[in-house]
Amino acid sequence: MPNLMLTNWCNYKCPYCFGIDRMSPKVEAHAMSDDTFLGILDWLDRTNYRAPIHLMGGEPTLHPKFEWFVSTLIERGFPITIFSNLATDKAPEYADKLSILPIKWVVNVNNPKNWNNTQRRNIESALSVLGKNAAITFNIMPDGSDDYWAIDLIRRFNLSKTIKVGFILPTVTNSNYSLTDDEYLTVAEKTVKLAQECDRFGITLQYECGVPTCAFTPEQLGILWKCGSRLNSGCCSRLDITPHGEVIYCLPLATVGQRMYNEFANYTEAKRWFEGRFLPYRKLGRTINCATCNLMTPDKCHGACLAKNLIGAKNVKI
Amino acid sequence: MKIPEHISWKSLSDKVVAVNTQTGEYYTMNLVASMMWMAINDGKDESGLIEMLSEKFPDMDKSVLSQDMKEQLEEWKNEKLIL
Numbered sequence: 301m302p303n304l305m306l307t308n309w310c311n312y313k314c315p316y317c318f319g320i321d322r323m324s325p326k327v328e329a330h331a332m333s334d335d336t337f338l339g340i341l342d343w344l345d346r347t348n349y350r351a352p353i354h355l356m357g358g359e360p361t362l363h364p365k366f367e368w369f370v371s372t373l374i375e376r377g378f379p380i381t382i383f384s385n386l387a388t389d390k391a392p393e394y395a396d397k398l399s400i401l402p403i404k405w406v407v408n409v410n411n412p413k414n415w416n417n418t419q420r421r422n423i424e425s426a427l428s429v430l431g432k433n434a435a436i437t438f439n440i441m442p443d444g445s446d447d448y449w450a451i452d453l454i455r456r457f458n459l460s461k462t463i464k465v466g467f468i469l470p471t472v473t474n475s476n477y478s479l480t481d482d483e484y485l486t487v488a489e490k491t492v493k494l495a496q497e498c499d500r501f502g503i504t505l506q507y508e509c510g511v512p513t514c515a516f517t518p519e520q521l522g523i524l525w526k527c528g529s530r531l532n533s534g535c536c537s538r539l540d541i542t543p544h545g546e547v548i549y550c551l552p553l554a555t556v557g558q559r560m561y562n563e564f565a566n567y568t569e570a571k572r573w574f575e576g577r578f579l580p581y582r583k584l585g586r587t588i589n590c591a592t593c594n595l596m597t598p599d600k601c602h603g604a605c606l607a608k609n610l611i612g613a614k615n616v617k618i
Numbered sequence: 619m620k621i622p623e624h625i626s627w628k629s630l631s632d633k634v635v636a637v638n639t640q641t642g643e644y645y646t647m648n649l650v651a652s653m654m655w656m657a658i659n660d661g662k663d664e665s666g667l668i669e670m671l672s673e674k675f676p677d678m679d680k681s682v683l684s685q686d687m688k689e690q691l692e693e694w695k696n697e698k699l700i701l
C-alpha cells in the first residue's frame with residue numbers, strides 16, 4: 301500500500317529533505333482534496349490485499365482535515381501508520397484523540413538539542429500519550445555528535461523499542477543536502493556504535509531504504525547482526541501518491557516519472573509499472589563494483605538508492 | 619555518430635557504464651573506451667576521435683590507434699550502442 305502525501309508543505313525546513321522538489325515553496329502548496337482522497341481509496345480497494353497506508357506529507361497533521369482522513373480510513377478498514385514530526389500545534393491533540401486506536405506513529409525527530417521551546421512542548425506532550433504506539437526515525441548525521449539522545453527519548457516516554465535510522469539520501473536533481481562517499485563511511489560507523497548502545501537497552505535498529513551494504517565493513521555487519529540490528533535495507537517497497545493524486549516511485553525520483561493514480565487499474569499494476577520502468581536503470585549501480593556484487597538483486601541491496609545512482613546519468617526516460 | 623536515447627549511461631570512477639533500456643543489456647567500458655564514449659557524447663566524429671586518442675597516447679602508432687578505434691566503433695554499432 302502506498303505512502304499518501306496529505307500535504308506538500310512542512311513546519312520544518314530540514315536541509316536534507318529529499319521531498320524538496322515536490323514540496324512548497326518549490327511547488328505551490330496543496331492539500332489533498334476529499335475527492336482525490338476518496339478516489340484513491342476506491343482505487344486501493346481494487347487491490348486484493350491490505351497493508352498499512354502511510355499517511356505523510358510534508359507534515360500530515362498540518363492538513364485541516366487530518367482527523368477526517370484518519371477516521372475515513374478506519375471506517376473503511378485500512379490499517380494506518382502516521383509519519384509525523386509531532387512538532388505542530390495540532391499534533392498533541394491528535395495524538396491524544398487517536399492514541400486509543402491501533403495506529404502506529406513513526407516520528408521523525410531531529411536531535412532534541414535543536415528543538416525550540418514550542419517544538420519541544422508539542423513533541424514531548426504528543427510522545428507522552430503515544431508511548432509504545434510511537435517509534436522514532438531519524439537520519440544519522442556525519443558529524444562528531446553521538447545519537448544516544450534517541451535512547452533517552454525512548455526510555456523517557458516508553459516508546460517502541462525500535463529505531464528506524466536513515467542515511468541522508470539525495471534527490472535525483474541533487475538539490476538537497478546529502479552525503480559524500482566518505483560521509484557514508486562515517487555514518488556507517490556511527491550506526492554501528494548506536495546499535496551497540498541500543499543493544500544494552502533492548503532496542504533494535506531498523507533501516508530506511510537506500511542504505512548501501514558496502515558502506516559497512518564485514519566486521520561492522522557482524523556487529524549489527526549480533527545486536528539484532530541486521531542490515532536489510534533495499535530500495536523502494538512502496539509508491540508515493542502526491543496531494544494531487546500523482547503516483548511517483550518515491551520523492552527523490554519525483555522529477556523523473558509520474559502518472560495519475562487512475563491511469564492504472566489498481567495499486568499492484570502501478571507498482572509493477574514503475575518497477576518495470578526503473579528496472580534497467582538499476583544496472584547503472586552505485587559503484588563500478590555493483591555489476592559483479594552478489595547483493596545486486598531486488599531482495600538485497602540492489603545498488604542501494606536508485607535516485608542517487610541516477611544523478612548525472614544520461615537518457616533517463618521513464 | 620550519436621548515442622541513441624535508449625542507451626542510458628553514466629561515468630563511474632572515469633569508466634562508463636551503460637545500459638540498453640530496451641533489452642536490459644549492460645556494458646562497462648575500460649578507460650580508453652570510456653574516453654572515446656565521452657568524446658562521441660561531445661559530438662566528435664571519427665577524425666576528432668583519432669585526434670583525441672593521439673593526444674592522449676602520443677607514443678602509440680597512429681595507424682594502430684586508428685585500427686583499434688575502428689574495431690571498437692564497429693562493435694558498438696553492432697550492439698546498437700551508437701548510431
Ligand code: SF4
Pocket residue numbers: 469509510511534535536537549550551552553604605606607608
Ligand atoms: S530511490 Fe529507492 S532507496 Fe532511494 S529514496 Fe527512492 S525508494 Fe529509497
Ligand code: SF4
Pocket residue numbers: 512513514515585586587589590593594595596601602603604
Ligand atoms: S549492490 Fe552495489 S551498493 Fe549494494 S553492496 Fe553491492 S556494490 Fe555496494
